[in-house]
Amino acid sequence: MDLNEVGLGSGCDENFGEDSMSSGLTVELPPDWLKPMEEDEDNGAVGPKIPRKVRGAKVKRGRGRPRKPRNGITNAVDKWRTTSSAAKLNHPKKHQKAIIQSPNTTAQTDHSAQESPGASIPELKNPPRLTRASMLNADTSKRFVHSPSLKVGNVSVRTEPGQYTSELPLQLWLHPSLERISPSKIQSGGLPNLPEASCNGISEIFPRISECENCGTPFSIQKPGDKFCFKCRDKEEKNPSPANIVFKKAPKPKLKKEKADTAPDGAEEDEDDGLKKRNRRRCGQCPACLLDSDCGKCDFCIDKPKFGGVNKKRQKCRLRQCKFQSKFQFRRELIQRTTLANGITPNRKFKRQKKRLKRGRRKPWEKDYDDEEEEIGLSDEDDEELSYKVMGKKLDYSFKEENGVVYVEADIDADMPSVTEEDLYYNMSDSQDSSQVMDSAPSAPNVLPQLTDPISSVAMVEDMNQNGFLQIEMVRVGSPPTHFFGEALNAQQLVSGSQLEPTPVITQIFSLAATETESDRDLALMELFASLNQTVLPAHWIAVISRGPVIQLLQCSKLSNMADTVVQIQKGFFYQVSVQNQPLLLTHSIYSQHPIYMRRVEDVASLLLDLEGWSVCQGYPKLDMCLPWEPRMCVRAALCDLIIPKDQEHCGKCSQPVER
DNA sequence: GCCAACGTTGGC
């Protein structure tokens, strides 16, 4: 799976003239300027055994083990504010060319017509190219998997068998526990290797995380029907159930490791095995897996030759350890964050959690590396205390900003007995102090009432159901990605979960003002994402995150004027509004009414609310392109405003089109 | 049983 391919807008990149559009697939890469700096050459590799000084930290994305599959799909050109929009202004030539090649063509959008369930989409002569109707606008209703027993949680996205089309709607599938899926059906149904082979990448956005039916551990669903976490799957495979029985009530598998097990036979299995092994430690979907850059500060990073380390540990950066499948997950990450925030130098952070006199496998002739520790000046007492604070107790935290200084507020529950790493992880965002609810009614743009009653979320869910929205809207808005952040997902959890328990006092505030690294920026964005998912955003907006990382805010309701609108927030909190995949010009007045950076949930919410007050320019009819029996097509002027006041039908440029 | 160390290997 390649999250680079997450494409939220639908289809058309013709404005940038580089996409052949043959497939109609949407491939939207995060802009290069947002990626970690690439170092193009490797100043002579040095043997791993030789400690060396830091050779500028190289950030390289194609790392060894996990394969990051590519495909031949043409990448969309940057459409980001600072690049594309600016490019439009700065490079009129290129832009002009694009316009000539492909004017912004748009189908006359008629939401009400599309909304009617029976309405079929007329066959267009060259639909993907000419219609800019986004996937969010497409008639998706038929593709949803309906189930009488809808469970609010455990929702993920997938395409139905045989439904790999260019305009993929947001689709949901119910957790397999609710649906019987036979393996043959899956295989013949053309659901190739989800998540690896997803056509437009939309399914990558939503984590397919579920709970292992055997051990309850959260895990990433690798393919439809997965019910067990990696471990249990392994065991299951070693004692496979008869082919036709799919959901056998697994008798608590004896989880004894059987060493000399059945020898794998067949190259196919080997390959499969290899692939499985490669991906064993990464789900590819969690925030950690989405991170591209090493922090350079954790113990594993410090150990890396590129950071001047001696390459003894040879592990992936702590921050990049998968939230679900890594064996090094989380505990130390928390330590790092805390200590980072605390201003303690990175070198001190990850020294032993446990005092060990000697370490395994050291060759007798090697230097005693314990000395090294003394060089650094770390006393064990320091170390243990630091670790204890974080590890032994529940820790919630949230970012706050005040006078330009960013703080981490950590809630530490002293009564909490020692918790597992998973617990820590899942408790991370349990603190509802930072959780805010916006009423779905677009009012009071800048006031975010505190979440008081979890029921309100439930009520909202029901509301939306009654209003006839799509299934996705029956999920609490903003919830899909929150699997990662441990937010309670279904109604029951909302009621019975930690929200009802008063969260302890904020006991520590750490300043983060100092140097901001690439990974800090990643984390800050993740943090915003987490906050967004603890917030009920304005009606039917959801936040998803994709590789980069990039936060994307989508309006899920086709009834909204903003159904085709996506707000994307990048590292550094730059944001961009685009309509049907086309970025608004920087000069658009909506930008002047909001902060340049979407740092805070409030800013985002306010922007979304504001957007709801606008509508999308419908362009002007392109008569010559339409044969009488074809649907009426509209095009937009080159410099179309895209978003216009609600009472207008098209923007100034489209009402007096220059072309023709 | 834990984990530092390191052999190993997929991906490039």
Add this chain to the structure above:
DNA sequence: GCCAACGTTGGC
């Protein structure tokens, strides 16, 4: 051939 980072293992 190099590198990232996985799985394994011996010392504790």
